[in-house]
Amino acid sequence: MIKVEGLTKRYGDVTAIEDLSFQVEKGEIVGFLGPNGAGKTTTMRIITGFLPSTDGTVSVDGNDIFQKPMEVKKKIGYLPEHPPLYADMTVAGYLKFVSKIKGVARPARGEAIDRVVERCGLKEARKKIIGKLSKGYRQRVGLAQAMIHEPEVLILDEPTIGLDPKQIIEIRELVKSLAGDQTIILSTHILPEVTMICQRCLIIDQGRIVADDSLEALTAQGSLESVFLKLTTEDVQ
Amino acid sequence: MKAVTDIFHVAGKDLRALFVSPVAYVVLTGYVVLTGWFFFNLLMQFNRMISMYEMMRRPEVASMLNLNELVMIPLMYNMTIVLLLMVPLITMRLLAEEKKLKTDELLLTSPISVNSIVLGKYLAALVFLDVMLTLTLVYPAILFYYGQPAPELGPIVAGYIGLFLLGSAFMAVGIFASSLTENQIVAAVITFVTLLLFFVIGWPGETAGPTLGKVLQYLSLIDHFTDFSKGLLDGQHVVYFVTFILFALFLTKRSIESTRWR
Numbered sequence: 001m002i003k004v005e006g007l008t009k010r011y012g013d014v015t016a017i018e019d020l021s022f023q024v025e026k027g028e029i030v031g032f033l034g035p036n037g038a039g040k041t042t043t044m045r046i047i048t049g050f051l052p053s054t055d056g057t058v059s060v061d062g063n064d065i066f067q068k069p070m071e072v073k074k075k076i077g078y079l080p081e082h083p084p085l086y087a088d089m090t091v092a093g094y095l096k097f098v099s100k101i102k103g104v105a106r107p108a109r110g111e112a113i114d115r116v117v118e119r120c121g122l123k124e125a126r127k128k129i130i131g132k133l134s135k136g137y138r139q140r141v142g143l144a145q146a147m148i149h150e151p152e153v154l155i156l157d158e159p160t161i162g163l164d165p166k167q168i169i170e171i172r173e174l175v176k177s178l179a180g181d182q183t184i185i186l187s188t189h190i191l192p193e194v195t196m197i198c199q200r201c202l203i204i205d206q207g208r209i210v211a212d213d214s215l216e217a218l219t220a221q222g223s224l225e226s227v228f229l230k231l232t233t234e235d236v237q
Numbered sequence: 238m239k240a241v242t243d244i245f246h247v248a249g250k251d252l253r254a255l256f257v258s259p260v261a262y263v264v265l266t267g268y269v270v271l272t273g274w275f276f277f278n279l280l281m282q283f284n285r286m287i288s289m290y291e292m293m294r295r296p297e298v299a300s301m302l303n304l305n306e307l308v309m310i311p312l313m314y315n316m317t318i319v320l321l322l323m324v325p326l327i328t329m330r331l332l333a334e335e336k337k338l339k340t341d342e343l344l345l346t347s348p349i350s351v352n353s354i355v356l357g358k359y360l361a362a363l364v365f366l367d368v369m370l371t372l373t374l375v376y377p378a379i380l381f382y383y384g385q386p387a388p389e390l391g392p393i394v395a396g397y398i399g400l401f402l403l404g405s406a407f408m409a410v411g412i413f414a415s416s417l418t419e420n421q422i423v424a425a426v427i428t429f430v431t432l433l434l435f436f437v438i439g440w441p442g443e444t445a446g447p448t449l450g451k452v453l454q455y456l457s458l459i460d461h462f463t464d465f466s467k468g469l470l471d472g473q474h475v476v477y478f479v480t481f482i483l484f485a486l487f488l489t490k491r492s493i494e495s496t497r498w499r
Contacts, residue, residue: 073348084343
């Protein structure tokens, strides 16, 4: 479903990611792990077409992000690290706007909004102004926004960051419930989260992939924590 | 076709944002207050001149004074200056705020083109400009209602077409400035400085030598407005404004794309 080959991104002299290659199959939930600054967000931004890569290719369902950006963007739902919300809109108004620019046909819009409101637990918040919502609710609106056009691929950049434990559990359950229908890449640095949600795990450190395996294989010799520390601390000065 | 509806989606969102914030109402009120004050004073002066000539028993001079030349033309020039002050306040948030709130990440990862985003926002700005200009139609309306003889309609229509084109050019500069930064104040200052510079760039027209002088005068925004205010519709000026606007919008598009390439 998602094929990344030789992906490199440099900002001037700084190399954010170097020669990343991996594949994600349809219906998989992949955890994207790595210390802060390892290049997770950069990779996700390239896959979603927000940033161009310096080198390498990304294709989603056979479409290259560079050659057919519109095709790819239609297939992807993206929750950035900061949910992209307009504080002065109501939840329903915002979701309506997103459904329009994501290309949901007019007759299907109402239904699409109802569906994501239901799934993300936004019923009580529907008429509220986004600026007045709590952080947990904003995160849910961000997730609803990513799901509104029923994308085949969901890219979630730290979806549970800054939430309280109850909200974290809710978001996890939600992501888990999407398994099978949708292909999901989810970045996080909360290790247990990966164990709970994902089938496969990609560990990235200083812009390079240091592990890419199923969770069982990775944790065969010990806990995910010990594997993660072993793979990522070596170069940290 | 989809690109066109995308333009309307973006324009609708931005117009809504403009009118739910107090900015729109403050700017509109300020615009009407200032232009109203100018109108009031021009009209008072006009009345004083007429009564002066009549006191001097020179009714033939008094009858030569007309509302177009003595009230509408100066009023429209004053309106361009007030527009110059107000436009940066309307355009500054258009793109800068998207970057600040990181909502540009939503727009740019959605299946809509950068063209649609820029044109949608520009359309929202033009609708606002229309509202501003429409409110000022009350001044010529007063002249038509009470004026003896009433002013000529033609020059006023031409003047408003000129005001719209000039205001559209201002807005295009504003949206470009807004694309350069995520700080709204910076965007407003860049817009204001650029517009003022283009306003006065023709000043050395006489002294800068024949070729350079002509070029500078050609670039001057206000010089292209003059003919409109006198009631002349000249295609040359329309071409100037349209080129100016398209160039600014093209730079805006490039600026949005290039920030992602860095």
